[in-house]
Amino acid sequence: MKIGVITFPGSLDDADARRAVRIAGGEPLALWHGDADLHSVDAVVIPGGFSYGDYLRAGAIARFAPVMGEVITAAKGGLPVLGICNGFQILTECHLLPGSMIQNDHRRFLCRDQVLRVENAATAWTTGFEADQEITVVLKNQDGQFVADRETLDRLEGEGQVAFRYVGVNPNGSSRDIAGISNERGNVVGLMPHPEHAVEEGFGPGLDGRTVFTSVLEQVVSA
Amino acid sequence: MGRIVVDVMLKPEILDPQGQAVRGALPRLGLDQFTDVRQGKRFVLSVDGEVTETHLASAREAAETLLSNPVIEDVVNVHELTTDEPEQAPITGAGA
Numbered sequence: 001m002k003i004g005v006i007t008f009p010g011s012l013d014d015a016d017a018r019r020a021v022r023i024a025g026g027e028p029l030a031l032w033h034g035d036a037d038l039h040s041v042d043a044v045v046i047p048g049g050f051s052y053g054d055y056l057r058a059g060a061i062a063r064f065a066p067v068m069g070e071v072i073t074a075a076k077g078g079l080p081v082l083g084i085c086n087g088f089q090i091l092t093e094c095h096l097l098p099g100s101m102i103q104n105d106h107r108r109f110l111c112r113d114q115v116l117r118v119e120n121a122a123t124a125w126t127t128g129f130e131a132d133q134e135i136t137v138v139l140k141n142q143d144g145q146f147v148a149d150r151e152t153l154d155r156l157e158g159e160g161q162v163a164f165r166y167v168g169v170n171p172n173g174s175s176r177d178i179a180g181i182s183n184e185r186g187n188v189v190g191l192m193p194h195p196e197h198a199v200e201e202g203f204g205p206g207l208d209g210r211t212v213f214t215s216v217l218e219q220v221v222s223a
Numbered sequence: 224m225g226r227i228v229v230d231v232m233l234k235p236e237i238l239d240p241q242g243q244a245v246r247g248a249l250p251r252l253g254l255d256q257f258t259d260v261r262q263g264k265r266f267v268l269s270v271d272g273e274v275t276e277t278h279l280a281s282a283r284e285a286a287e288t289l290l291s292n293p294v295i296e297d298v299v300n301v302h303e304l305t306t307d308e309p310e311q312a313p314i315t316g317a318g319a
Contacts, residue, residue: 102295145238
């Protein structure tokens, strides 16, 4: 049960993501941005950080890395793909997920424990949660404000593609309190907060993040 | 050596936090007549020789695919940079 975690120049949560996979019971495999090969992994995590220094736009240059061509093809074929923070930004730049992320409305970098509501517990990365379950994970970003046009937002809500929503406070001005979304099929999920930072006692706000990784492992086993 | 300018702006309906920060700073300089500021990006693409229609077409393609994200941004201008324009990219690097 191999889960690939891609490293780009400027990725910084790739090691944490691999660790989260291991703690959840999977086998993490490091994937390299310049290698157009997914090495037969069963799922892919695109981790957080500042790929290519966030130059141009967050995720804009990473989107054209050799490995991403393979990710786009595999994602369209149903491979589970999770984009966390900068990874979410990369998935929107690839147009695997709709909308985009711009700078936080208050213009500050933010780092806090954040409560989220699981809006859709049927995606490849959320089946271990109950619908409407509230979880706490870490949120840390500068460009975390999710934006999309009204028609897209209506479609996301109407089709159940809002995967996670901010609870209690909207930390960055994101449209309709959206923290994470999925594609129509449910195999591709992107979220701004960091589940990989909530997988171990004593490190982070709890263990809620583990379920994201155990969910996909169970999916792959039963597939 | 020819140059092509590509200007990219956030779509009007998208909040511009950078522009808001600049707008907030202007009154501190005593410049309080500006009601809004929008900040964009300018790219200057250099080519060998004269700028041709083919160069301009390629520049438009670059503008739509990499230099802008159509979800949040508009390409507002792609044109040849002529010497009678005030803005000039510094000539550096190979071929300068």
